């Protein structure tokens with residue numbers, strides 16, 4: 001009996017993989033993270049309970065739900081009303097105004113800053129502030145307040161409309177906004193971009209050389225659908241599917257060895273396998289939102305388990321041992337690689 005108990009106690013210790021501690025640590029924007037999973041900016045990170053729940057379930061950092069530039073510019077309800085009455089001022093922002101009309105309160109900004117400072121007291125993981133902006137205007141002073149409230153870093157979701165036919169200097173606006181923000185705050189700054197850039201590769205490289213600490217690729221636009229019965233536009237799906245990850249994966253693999261700042265992967269990342277792919281493509285971290293909504297915050301534990309299991313099977317004990325491995329094979333000449341695969345796979349299909 002005593003022998004059986006001893007075997008029972010000692011067996012797991014004798015098992016080498018049991019002894020091996022997985023190191024999932026990663027650095028992102030100078031922040032030391034315990035693993036590569038960040039809860040992306042969404043409604044789930046817009047409350048203190050939500051942020052605490054992300055930490056409890058294993059997230060390494062959170063990006064707080066964005067405050068909108070328009071909310072900063074139009075602090076009071078009265079100003080919103082004036083703007084509504086004067087469509088000339090905000091004609092380009094009518095959709096956002098609907099949002100503001102629903103949500104803005106006089107003390108909205110104060111609440112937003114309180115959320116940052118309360119989160120800093122309630123969790124030990126880094127808290128990243130987020131602003132959704134469309135111009136390089138008067139809102140920039142607000143980034144200082146976010147820094148003072150304790151944000152560990154700032155993410156700018158720069159939303160320039162690629163279908164704006166009047167905006168002739170689309171890309172230049174990004175550089176102007178970044179320059180202004182970097183002049184005001186000392187915490188690391190990332191931008192979250194869409195893939196609608198001319199010469200995306202060159203643009204991402206140039207953005208990475210501005211002094212930014214990180215670039216999040218990519219923001220997800222809500223794509224419209226058409227209802228053929230009513231023959232009108234209908235709302236698209238709010239949450240992503242896993243199929244949407246491949247553009248992120250491709251560009252992560254192309255860019256990760258070429259940029260001068262850290263890259264975060266976003267869109268369509270739902271499982272441990274998806275995170276592993278992004279790391280192999282060279283991402284420093286992944287940001288997830290839809291899978292948290294669809295599967296609940298406990299999915300973070302499952303993702304981490306999968307990464308550990310995969311690393312153990314491959315004999316890796318740190319992420320650095322395999323980060324960017326596939327990018328090095330693919331990133332040098334992706335067009336040639338894709339053409340070769342295309343010829344190999346499709347030339348015999350009749």
Ligand SMILES: Cc1cc2nc3c(=O)[nH]c(=O)nc-3n(C[C@H](O)[C@H](O)[C@H](O)COP(=O)(O)O)c2cc1C
Pocket residue numbers: 040041042043065066067130132157192218219220238239240241266267268269287288289290291
């Ligand atoms: C309900 C919801 C709210 C979101 N709110 C924001 C936001 O305030 N700011 C932002 O930068 N991104 C926001 N996002 C985008 C996510 O941060 C993320 O970039 C996008 O959903 C793609 O990741 P996913 O495929 O994991 O969902 C939101 C996404 C969802 C689903």
